[in-house]
Amino acid sequence: MRILICEFFQESNSFNPELTTRENFAYTYIYTDGELLEKCRNTQTMLGGILGVLDAAGAEVIPSCAMYSTAGGPVEQAVVDGFVRDTIAVIRANQPFDGACVSLHGATQSTEMEDVCGYILQEFRKELGPDVVISASFDLHANITQRIRDNADFICGFHTYPHVDFYDTGHRTAELCVRRLQSGDNLGLFYAEAPMLVSASTYTTMRGPFGELIQDGKRLVAGGKIADFSVFQAQPWLDVSCCAGAEVIIFADKDGPARSYVEELTSRLWRMRGTFRSNSSSVEEVIQEAERNTSGKPVLLVDSSDSVHAGACGDSAFVLQKLLETGSPIKAALPVVDVPAVEKAFQVGVGWKGKFCLGATKDARLTSPVEAEAQVRSLHDGCFINEGPALAGQSRNLGRTAVLTVGNIDVLVTTTVSQPGDPQFFRHFGIEPLFYQMLVVKACTSFRAAFERIAEKIFYADAPGAASPDLNALPFRHVPAYFYPFSDTAEYRAEAHLRD
Ligand SMILES: [Zn+2]
Incomplete structure (x- = not known):
């Protein structure tokens, strides 16, 4: 055979x-x-x-x-x-x-x-x-x-x-x-x-x-x-x-x-x-939830619109912008794909500070870059091994990666993204989820396998992105117009076929 x-x-x-x-x-x-x-x-x-x-x-x-x-x-x-x-x-x-x-x-x-x-x-x-x-x-x-x-x-x-x-x-x-x-x-x-x-x-x-x-x-x-x-x-x-x-x-x-x-x-x-149906909250509401959270476990802010598992770029700094605007004192961590910022972090060096422009480097139509003074906390080759339960033991590579600290916020800046729902995506880079009041995960559902145990509460946030849950808000041109949710054809009846 x-x-x-x-x-x-x-x-x-x-x-x-x-x-x-x-x-x-x-x-x-x-x-x-x-x-x-x-x-x-x-x-x-x-x-x-x-x-x-x-x-x-x-x-x-x-x-x-x-x-x-x-x-x-x-x-x-x-x-x-x-x-x-x-x-x-x-x-x-x-x-x-x-x-x-x-x-x-x-x-x-x-x-x-x-x-x-x-x-x-x-x-x-x-x-x-x-x-x-x-x-x-x-x-x-x-x-x-x-x-x-x-x-x-x-x-x-x-x-x-x-x-x-x-x-x-x-x-x-x-x-x-x-x-x-x-x-x-x-x-x-x-x-x-x-x-x-x-x-x-x-x-x-x-x-x-x-x-x-x-x-x-x-x-x-x-x-x-x-x-x-x-x-x-x-x-x-x-x-x-x-x-x-x-x-x-x-x-x-x-x-x-x-x-x-x-x-x-x-x-x-x-x-x-x-x-x-997507049940989402504004980013500001999730930040307030995190401020009230004293459980010792993080509030998870799910930025599913920028989910890299759903094919979005992962380059949105939208939540960072909201955190800075609100001036919230919570300890928060979030990932952003940003090649120029990674390169700059390697030039600046560990322990040094610099002015960074974060986000919107791949798709500037949906989000805007955020300027911030940041300290380079650590630099990495981006390779880590999944802890699971999904694909435990498999190696993943984010490309060159830097952890930047902006006040009370740690930003995991990567060259590319893989497996954002695996705890090692954070832990390997010194971001221990349990030490944060709010953690941002860019995934739709995959994170649940590991993070339902780790998180105190989980909130989907309203944010822009190529994987927005509001399909009617995206510029579909090819999927037939009679598909739900673009229309709702009540008289549909399932009809089974046997392939010849
Ligand atoms: Zn899938």
């Missing part, structure tokens, strides 16, 4: 003007050949899960390339072309294959394509032929298009948000592939879509109606009624005409009742659309 494995993972935000380059991928990783196997085996990643199954099955694994970038603006087409070209070269040099296990995000846009993941799978299918089993893992925020469904035999999405089941998703992906190759099956792909986009900051699988929906899907699997299921809520800041919105996919016996399960789950998803 000869299986190709590879990965191309990036979530695109159409409203971020900064393109994602090969360098952005290199900040997290680009692995080829043997290095891919060495770095991914026995890790809690999608490829770790895929390899766990393939190794146990005694498969001959042929790696091509694994590329992973944090979310950001659309990817430069040359990066996509390079990945496809390199993988096709590996396919041609190692034919024939029995299967391919591919790790993708599913909401990736390039400078020339709306559906990069569909394109990748289509090119692989052309090269591998119709009989090779292609099985692909996806983020829960994937935009599963017709082209993806047409070119992958199996599609498995995360069951968790905050995402913590990277390994399990890879495991499911490879298991379906291996089972078909070893013993055959009668599984069909059943799916239904609902024309809705909801902000990723408004739900979690940890509780609430969306969490119950996922649990009910798991019960169908545990009860042997279906083989696998995924519920996708497309990345809401992806402005593409091929938007799938919300989608339920089930793999089950072609002759069984899976059609009704798909329709039931999708109808419930549609009916709960109104519950996906």
Whole structure:
């Protein structure tokens, strides 16, 4: 059993003007050949899960390339072309294959394509032929298009948000592939879509109606009624005409009742659309909450509009501006992506003071820079290791990084951003969350996996950014106008299809 494995993972935000380059991928990783196997085996990643199954099955694994970038603006087409070209070269040099296990995000846009993941799978299918089993893992925020469904035999999405089941998703992906190759099956792909986009900051699988929906899907699997299921809520800041919105996919016996399960789950998803509401406070209100907080734990101000996991730039100093305007005495910490400020901090040196201009270096349309006198507290190479629970043990790289102190405020100034919801994002740089009255996290929901335990209270703040929860405030041009929340088509009825 000869299986190709590879990965191309990036979530695109159409409203971020900064393109994602090969360098952005290199900040997290680009692995080829043997290095891919060495770095991914026995890790809690999608490829770790895929390899766990393939190794146990005694498969001959042929790696091509694994590329992973944090979310950001659309990817430069040359990066996509390079990945496809390199993988096709590996396919041609190692034919024939029995299967391919591919790790993708599913909401990736390039400078020339709306559906990069569909394109990748289509090119692989052309090269591998119709009989090779292609099985692909996806983020829960994937935009599963017709082209993806047409070119992958199996599609498995995360069951968790905050995402913590990277390994399990890879495991499911490879298991379906291996089972078909070893013993055959009668599984069909059943799916239904609902024309809705909801902000990723408004739900979690940890509780609430969306969490119950996922649990009910798991019960169908545990009860042997279906083989696998995924519920996708497309990345809401992806402005593409091929938007799938919300989608339920089930793999089950072609002759069984899976059609009704798909329709039931999708109808419930549609009916709960109104519950996906952002409940936010003004930054000033959160500062006042932090001033009243004497618990010894921080108040978390969630700046989800500048969430780097949702593809915003992370360059907003909006909260810093409000802290300085109010003159609040609270001890606060916040991150800002700002390359010129990092360079200046390295010139000024540790312990010295300088005049800094912070923020709005990547997207000056949404926020303004803040001028402040700051002391350089520490300088770093930006590398740290996640503490988890998500992707514990994985290394991350923020590029050159400085901690600046502006009065009672510590600003973590980075070259790029990754994993802002992991406590080591702060701790590694000397910012111990428990020593602050207010901490700013630029994420939508991912931070909950670690920070619900650490924070006294959590507030989403009204702030500008490319990942604003108010989708009606953003300049959408391609998502069809009948999608919720741009309109509300009351007569929608979920209709399940069985892929031919
Ligand atoms: Zn996601």
